[in-house]
Amino acid sequence: MKKxxxxxxxxxxxxxxxxxxxxxxxxxxxxxxxxxxxxxxxxSLQSSQIRIHVKEFRDVEVLLGDKELYSEPDEKLQEVTRxxxxxxxxxxxxxxxxxxxxxxxxxxxxxxxxxEEPRREFDMHLETFKK
Numbered sequence: 001m002k003k004x005x006x007x008x009x010x011x012x013x014x015x016x017x018x019x020x021x022x023x024x025x026x027x028x029x030x031x032x033x034x035x036x037x038x039x040x041x042x043x044s045l046q047s048s049q050i051r052i053h054v055k056e057f058r059d060v061e062v063l064l065g066d067k068e069l070y071s072e073p074d075e076k077l078q079e080v081t082r083x084x085x086x087x088x089x090x091x092x093x094x095x096x097x098x099x100x101x102x103x104x105x106x107x108x109x110x111x112x113x114x115x116e117e118p119r120r121e122f123d124m125h126l127e128t129f130k131k
Contacts, residue, residue: 020057020094020095020096020097021095022057022095022096022097023095026095027054027057027092027095027096030091030092030095031052031054033091034052034062034087034088034091034092035050035052037087037091038050038062038064038084038087041083041087042066042069042080044066044067044068044069045064045066045069047109048064048065048066048109049063049064049065049066049108049109049110050062050063050064050065051063051065054092054096057095057096057097058096058097058098058099058100059099059100059101060088060092060096060098060100060101060102060124060126061101061102061103061104062084062088062101062102062103062104063103063104063106063113064103064104064105064106065106065107065108065109065110065113066105066107066109067107067109069105070105070106070107070120071107074120077103077105077120077122078122080103081103081122081123081124082124082125084103084124085101085103085124085125085126085128085129086129088101088124088126089126089129089130090129093129093130098126098130099126100123100124100126101123101124101125101126102121102122102123102124103121103122103124104119104120104121105119105120105121105122106118106119106120
């Protein structure tokens with residue numbers, strides 16, 4: 001009987017060990033680090049809006065309101081998105097079960113984007129950073 005209990009308990013123990021301790025307060029602190037890092041990487045963001053939302057500890061959305069970045073060609077924004085994706089994975093993967101990530105670029109630097117406001121959206125491809 002003990003042999004069966006050990007066999008049944010082992011997968012449960014391994015599952016518990018692989019679970020992450022998700023905590024929204026950790027994400028709040030990480031958002032501040034992420035914002036500071038983005039401002040260092042892209043100086044034009046110093047006076048721009050940066051919004052980061054982690055949905056259900058899985059999906060990350062980064063909104064950047066910056067005229068300079070918004071006006072860049074798609075190839076440049078894809079490279080910026082790749083860099084942000086790498087940074088996102090590095091900062092958020094320990095506290096989250098990362099699945100999808102996107103970066104949204106808008107021209108408006110100060111207010112929340114309206115539903116009609118033009119935006120440029122790019123996928124972070126977070127799966128490429130998983131080891």
